[in-house]
Amino acid sequence: MVGEFDLPLDIIDRRVTKMKMISPSNIAVDIGQTLKPHEYIGMVRREVLDAYLRDRAKENGANVINGLFLKMDMPQRWDEPYVLHYTEYDGKKGAMGEKVSLEVDAVIGADGANSRVAKAINAGDYDYAIAFQRIKIPDEKMVYYENLAEMYVGDDVSPDFYGWVFPKCDHVAVGTGTVTHKSDIKKFQLATRNRAKDKILGGKIIRVEAHPIPEHPRPRRLSGRVALVGDAAGYVTKCSGEGIYFAAKSGRMCAEAIVEGSQHGKKMVDEGDLRKYLEKWDKTYWPTYKVLDVLQKVFYRSNPAREAFVEMCADEYVQKMTFDSYLYKTVAPGNPLEDLKLAVNTIGSLVRANALRKEMEKLNV
Numbered sequence: 515m516v517g518e519f520d521l522p523l524d525i526i527d528r529r530v531t532k533m534k535m536i537s538p539s540n541i542a543v544d545i546g547q548t549l550k551p552h553e554y555i556g557m558v559r560r561e562v563l564d565a566y567l568r569d570r571a572k573e574n575g576a577n578v579i580n581g582l583f584l585k586m587d588m589p590q591r592w593d594e595p596y597v598l599h600y601t602e603y604d605g606k607k608g609a610m611g612e613k614v615s616l617e618v619d620a621v622i623g624a625d626g627a628n629s630r631v632a633k634a635i636n637a638g639d640y641d642y643a644i645a646f647q648r649i650k651i652p653d654e655k656m657v658y659y660e661n662l663a664e665m666y667v668g669d670d671v672s673p674d675f676y677g678w679v680f681p682k683c684d685h686v687a688v689g690t691g692t693v694t695h696k697s698d699i700k701k702f703q704l705a706t707r708n709r710a711k712d713k714i715l716g717g718k719i720i721r722v723e724a725h726p727i728p729e730h731p732r733p734r735r736l737s738g739r740v741a742l743v744g745d746a747a748g749y750v751t752k753c754s755g756e757g758i759y760f761a762a763k764s765g766r767m768c769a770e771a772i773v774e775g776s777q778h779g780k781k782m783v784d785e786g787d788l789r790k791y792l793e794k795w796d797k798t799y800w801p802t803y804k805v806l807d808v809l810q811k812v813f814y815r816s817n818p819a820r821e822a823f824v825e826m827c828a829d830e831y832v833q834k835m836t837f838d839s840y841l842y843k844t845v846a847p848g849n850p851l852e853d854l855k856l857a858v859n860t861i862g863s864l865v866r867a868n869a870l871r872k873e874m875e876k877l878n879v
Contacts, residue, residue, distance in 0.1 A: 515759045516556055519766075525562050527683040529554035530663045536709070537824035538668030538817040545827055548834040553841060555663070557681055563758075580604065581614070583625060586634045588738075593782060596621055596739065619776075620739040620783055622768050624761070627726040629746035638733035640748050643696040644755070645703050645724040646689025648682065651717035658713060659686055667820040670705040674814055675755065677706030679713070685720060691755060693729050727755060731803075741788045743768050751803060752810040759843055760799070767791050802844060 515521065531554050532546040572578045580603045587597035595617035603611040623631025627642070651659075659681040671677030677690040688710065690702045707714065731748035735741065743749070744761030751757065768791045773779075775787025813823035826832050838844075 515762060519762055521563075522566070525566055526556040526558055527562075528557040528659075528661060528681040530557055530661055530681065531555075532662045534662065534664045535824050535827045536664060536666045537821050538670070539821065540709070541821070541824060543824050543828045545833050546837075548830060548837060553837070554661075555841070557663075559682060560758075567762075581611070583630055584613075586621065586631065586740075588634075592784070595619060620772055620788070621741070622765065622772075623740065623742040623746045624744050624765055625746055627728050627745045629742065631740065632732060632742055632746050635734065635737035635740050635742075637735065637737075637742060640728045640730055640732060641696075642691065642693050642727040642729045642750075643699055643724070644689065644691035644727045645699045645722075646678075646687050647703065647707075647719050647723070648685050648721040649688055649714055649717040650685045650720050651714050655713060655716070656681075656684070656686075664710065664713075666706060666709045667814070667824065668705075668709075669817055670702070671709060672702050674810075676814075677702065677709065679706075679710050686714065686717075688714065691727060699724070727757070730807075736785065736788055736792055738785050739783060739788065741768050741791060749799075751806045753806040753814075754840065756840070763843075764791075764795060767795055799843070802839065805839075 516523070516526070531549055532544065533555075535543045535545055537543075568578055579600070581600040582603075584599045584601065586599070589596060596619075598616045598618060598621070600614055600616070601611040602614045603609075606612075621631060623629050623635075625631055627640075629637070632638075659679065661681070663681065664679040666677040666679075668677075672690045672692045672695075674694050675691040678688070680687045688703075688707055690699070690706045692699060692702060695702075728745055728748035728750050729752075732742060732746075735747045743764035745757060747764060749757055749760040749764055751760070768788065771788055771791035771794075772783055775783040775790070813819050827836075
């Protein structure tokens with residue numbers, strides 16, 4: 515994303531080059547040995563990244579409005595405009611703002627997981643919950659997380675996702691997520707902090723955040739001249755829960771489809787023009803989403819399976835394939851011989867995991 519969207523390096527808080535994957539039994543595997551010298555995972559604060567992108571858009575001619583979108587009136591004929599209703603906060607009307615309407619030719623819904631644009635076109639629902647805390651830890655402990663991220667797996671931190679400690683500018687973000695047990699999110703959050711307890715000891719919580727993250731793309735992402743992108747469309751990957759690149763990429767692809775379809779503003783676009791964005795998106799990224807969906811279903815279903823997953827992560831080939839796919843947002847092409855060895859090792863890990871699960875069940879009887 516840094517390269518493709520020409521982002522300045524000074525908005526990146528941390529360059530993560532090492533990662534620890536930590537199993538339910540607290541076996542830790544170090545990941546990152548396959549990274550090239552110029553490769554890293556960039557850690558940013560969304561308030562910094564988003565502000566930069568907004569300001570750059572404004573400099574390039576976008577009309578940026580500080581407002582809250584309320585609803586949208588649909589056109590009765592194909593050539594009529596959409597009417598957006600929103601509350602504008604320009605500082606002149608006090609804290610209550612001013613109710614304003616705006617006529618537009620096309621709408622790109624980039625308004626997040628709780629998208630009101632999606633509701634307006636009956637795009638369907640999805641479910642997910644995520645919570646994290648920003649914790650200011652002592653400087654000597656922050657040294658440990660200088661270029662390191664941690665991922666914890668286990669029923670204690672999440673029954674269907676993972677817990678994490680990610681380094682930010684002068685603090686760490688500690689969080690977890692779940693689809694199946696949202697009411698227990700505070701319990702999972704506490705468990706994640708406990709798993710990392712010694713490394714964040716003495717830390718002070720400076721901010722608590724909770725966000726819904728989509729579990730899958732919405733059933734409908736397009737209606738007429740209204741298209742959804744990013745979290746509003748459900749573009750978050752399984753397994754990793756990553757979505758910021760896909761939000762930026764889908765927004766750009768959709769905008770490019772409008773520019774092309776309208777012949778640079780010379781004619782009205784229609785649904786067919788916007789559908790080209792969806793077709794291109796699905797062709798490019800569907801394999802990535804499908805592979806990660808399968809991985810999550812196989813390895814996040816039980817603690818023994820998670821132990822097998824962490825065991826696999828010690829393999830250098832697995833690390834290379836994982837980081838290549840993550841950094842460059844594609845399913846990395848593999849080496850047939852190495853893929854065969856990986857398949858054998860995966861089966862072996864799952865067999866051992868299944869045997870472990872049965873033994874644990876005997877102990878619980």
